Amino acid sequence: xxxxxxxxxxxxARSFLGAHxxxxxxxxxxxxxxxxxxxxxPAAVVDRMTAxxxxxxxxxxxxxxxxDGGPLPLSAHSPEERAPGDWWFEAGSPRTAxxxxxxVGPGGEFGIDGERWTPLHSGVEGWVESVALHHHASREARRxxxxxxxxxxxxxxxxxxxxxxxxGLADTWWRGxxxxxxxxxxxxxxLGFPRGRTA
Numbered sequence: 001x002x003x004x005x006x007x008x009x010x011x012x013a014r015s016f017l018g019a020h021x022x023x024x025x026x027x028x029x030x031x032x033x034x035x036x037x038x039x040x041x042p043a044a045v046v047d048r049m050t051a052x053x054x055x056x057x058x059x060x061x062x063x064x065x066x067x068d069g070g071p072l073p074l075s076a077h078s079p080e081e082r083a084p085g086d087w088w089f090e091a092g093s094p095r096t097a098x099x100x101x102x103x104v105g106p107g108g109e110f111g112i113d114g115e116r117w118t119p120l121h122s123g124v125e126g127w128v129e130s131v132a133l134h135h136h137a138s139r140e141a142r143r144x145x146x147x148x149x150x151x152x153x154x155x156x157x158x159x160x161x162x163x164x165x166x167x168g169l170a171d172t173w174w175r176g177x178x179x180x181x182x183x184x185x186x187x188x189x190x191l192g193f194p195r196g197r198t199a
Contacts, residue, residue: 007013008125012034012133013132016131016132018182021062023060024133028054033049036079041079041087042087045079045089047081053075053076056124059074059076060072060127061131066184067102067112067186068096070094070097070102070131071091071092071093072093073097075091075128076090078090086106086107088117089103089114090104091103091104098197100124100191105117108123108124110126110127115190115192116192118190119169121166121169122165122168123192125165126165126168133166134182148195148196151199152185152199153197155181155199157181159176160174160176161175162175163175167168170186171184172182183197184197
């Protein structure tokens with residue numbers, strides 16, 4: 001990977017990006033900035049998009065295990081105002097045809113938008129940390145158990161603590177003594193499909 005990765009990521013995520021991610025040309029943030037200003041997008045929103053682009057633009061992660069792999073590559077585009085002063089923008093095009101888009105919300109949340117807006121993580125860092133943690137867990141685990149639908153609600157998380165770096169909202173990670181648990185409710189919430197929950 002050619003760019004420096006943000007210091008705010010964990011060492012595990014920085015190592016993951018260094019070994020497994022690539023950057024592709026995502027275009028000039030200066031050109032994109034002027035184009036959105038010319039279209040009447042507020043400067044503060046364009047500043048958010050520019051900051052996203054300069055940090056994450058062109059980043060291609062290995063496919064995530066859910067969400068049909070995630071966006072490819074990360075790229076800020078298509079800003080839209082949903083309520084007065086509340087702007088979202090796309091965080092990158094999906095790898096496959098999906099019934100939702102990957103978006104960054106007005107508070108910087110990273111999520112999916114289909115039938116309803118569903119923030120997965122409180123920032124794109126959480127998405128990156130989650131993909132890195134999935135990679136780590138799938139490589140190191142002696143056993144992986146998957147449950148879906150209503151069985152997700154029966155997973156006992158007493159004695160586990162949240163993995164804070166994933167900044168989980170609809171998607172969370174939990175850490176026990178020798179166990180990691182990932183709980184994904186994003187697609188289920190976004191599409192109104194409770195059987196889509198996984199852990």
